[in-house]
Amino acid sequence: MAEIIKHGAIHADDWEVLRLAEDDEAGKVEVAHGRWIVPLAVWQAQRDKLAARAEAGVLGVWLAGGDDPAQLADDLVRLQLIAVDFPKFADGRGYSIATLLRARLGYGGELRAIGNVLRDQFFFYIRCGFDVIQPQPGKYSAEQLQSALASLKDFSEPYQGAVDRAEPLFRRVSREVRA
Structure with missing residues (x-):
């Protein structure tokens, strides 16, 4: 069973990701x-x-990455889980999709990062609204996942506003005005 990071803890996970083969037709694929x-x-x-x-x-x-999240706008209330695929390191479109789902479309269900999710990006997934990070099975050992989990606390106060904390730091901290 795969392991995921969900709401700041490591959990076993029994979800399967269906990937279509090149010759599969979406309307004819059987979902077990x-x-x-x-x-x-x-x-x-x-x-x-x-x-x-x-x-x-x-x-x-x-x-x-090329899908428009607005295509799910009418289905958001019935979908308890939406995942966004990161096919390779250099493809950051998933961050935008997550932000659009949370901020513009108001999606409140589980939002999961799947595919080639890398440890050094875990913090940024969370900032964009993901609450679950699902590394590829076998990508990280249990010790590496624990270390990655601990690294989510490396930044105590993010400066920029994002989905997880809308106000930037300069708006959250009051400072004395000097004359």
Whole structure:
């Protein structure tokens, strides 16, 4: 069973991420029983068939960097989990997607970073609104995950405003005015 960082702690996780093969058709892929996170294309093609599972909390949807999160606007109340895929180190579009889901679309469910999530970016995932970080299975040892968890506290006061703390530091701290 994979391990995730969720709300500042390490947890075992039983969710599976469905990845389509090149020749798979989104409307014809069978989603097995259990907890699955399906690509946006599968959700769109099979929404009527999968809606009850989403509402029951056993089906989530993942977005790729090129997907528009607004495509899920009408489904946000039924989706208890949305994941955003980070396919490689240099692709930061997932940060924008998370921020849009939280700040503009008001998504309040679980927001999960999946794919090539790297330890040195864990803090920034949280700043953008992710509450779950799901490293690829086998990427980090238990000790490395514990160290990564501890590193989330390296920055005591972020300067910039973000999803996790809207006000920048200069607005949160009052200073004496000198004449």
